[in-house]
Amino acid sequence: xxxxxxxxxxxxxxxxxxxxxxxxxxxxxxxxxxxxxxxxxxxxxxxxxxxxxxxxxxxxxxxxxxxxxxxxxxxxxxxxxxxxxxxxxxxxxxxxxxxxxxxxxxxxxxxxxxxxxxxxxxxxxxxxxxxxxxxxxxxxxxxxxxxxxxxxxxxxxxxxxxxxxxxxxxxxxxxxxxxxxxxxxxxxxxxxxxxxxxxxxxxxxxxxxxxxxxxxxxxxxxxxxxxxxxxxxxxxxxxxxxxxxxxxxxxxx
Numbered sequence: 001x002x003x004x005x006x007x008x009x010x011x012x013x014x015x016x017x018x019x020x021x022x023x024x025x026x027x028x029x030x031x032x033x034x035x036x037x038x039x040x041x042x043x044x045x046x047x048x049x050x051x052x053x054x055x056x057x058x059x060x061x062x063x064x065x066x067x068x069x070x071x072x073x074x075x076x077x078x079x080x081x082x083x084x085x086x087x088x089x090x091x092x093x094x095x096x097x098x099x100x101x102x103x104x105x106x107x108x109x110x111x112x113x114x115x116x117x118x119x120x121x122x123x124x125x126x127x128x129x130x131x132x133x134x135x136x137x138x139x140x141x142x143x144x145x146x147x148x149x150x151x152x153x154x155x156x157x158x159x160x161x162x163x164x165x166x167x168x169x170x171x172x173x174x175x176x177x178x179x180x181x182x183x184x185x186x187x188x189x190x191x192x193x194x195x196x197x198x199x200x201x202x203x204x205x206x207x208x209x210x211x212x213x214x215x216x217x218x219x220x221x222x223x224x225x226x227x228x229x230x231x232x233x234x235x236x237x238x239x240x241x242x243x244x245x246x247x248x249x250x251x252x253x
Contacts, residue, residue, distance in 0.1 A: 012069045012078055012079075014070065014072075014073045017075075017077075026041065026185060029178075029180055035075075036077065037077065037177055038069075038078040038151045038153065039077055039183070040080050040082070040170075040182055041185060042182065043067075043084070043185055043188055044184055044185050045084075045188060046065070046083060049084070049085045049086075049087075050063070050085035050155070053087040055159045058095070058129050059093040059094055059098075060095070060096065060097055060098035060126060060127050060128065061091065061127050062091060062098045062124060062126030063085055063086050063087040063124065063126075064085075065086075065121070065122050065123040065125060066086060066112050066119050067080065067084070067120070068119055068122070078151035080151045080153055081122075082122060082123070082153075083119060084115070085125060086108055086111050088104040088105075088108055089107050097138070098126045098127070100142075122151065123152050123155065124154055124155075125154070125155040126139075126154075126155075126156060127156070127157055128158050130160040132164065133156045133158050133166060135156065135167070135176075143172070148171065150170070152170065152172075153169070154169040155168060156169070164179075166182065168182055
């Protein structure tokens with residue numbers, strides 16, 4: 001289950017993407033008129049960190065993508081800048097699955113707040129060693145639950161494949177983008193100075209996979225609060241009764 005820090009919608013700040021691309025020597029993919037898909041730009045150091053983690057083992061691993069989000073002034077498309085790929089240390093991994101555990105999520109958010117406090121979580125990545133790049137049903141559920149904004153991106157890589165090693169998936173419905181849409185910056189990305197945007201809702205440590213609420217999960221979520229409130233009310237009633245009894249004894253005496 002996920003707790004949310006805020007319910008305020010996030011509004012990306014404007015960016016002159018063409019000028020930014022020229023300044024940083026970026027070759028952008030062809031931008032279709034009317035497309036709402038984000039332009040994805042990844043810092044080279046982040047891209048290398050992602051691949052270093054992917055190649056460190058033969059089981060599935062993953063992590064978070066940290067960066068900034070803007071809106072291209074010319075096309076109104078979101079621009080997702082990935083500044084860092086942070087490995088999920090302590091995640092539950094096997095040859096065919098990867099899960100963000102609460103401990104892994106706590107580590108990830110602590111690292112983000114410590115090293116990139118001015119940035120936000122813009123997506124996630126994970127590996128499919130020797131399985132190919134695609135989204136399983138579990139991957140789609142994860143994206144829909146935790147990375148569901150139009151500018152959120154999921155990256156799948158297969159470190160053991162000879163070709164088709166990268167898959168890109170965006171938004172709540174995990175729409176697949178061509179791998180050619182990925183832009184890896186030839187040099188470190190400079191942080192864009194922009195007005196402070198409205199707060200973005202950020203998930204914190206999931207204690208269990210997203211499920212449909214049941215009586216049990218509702219009780220587990222709110223039961224302790226109800227119990228505390230009920231106990232407080234009971235104490236208050238006892239206090240009132242005791243007070244009235246003392247007063248009556250005084251009157252009788």
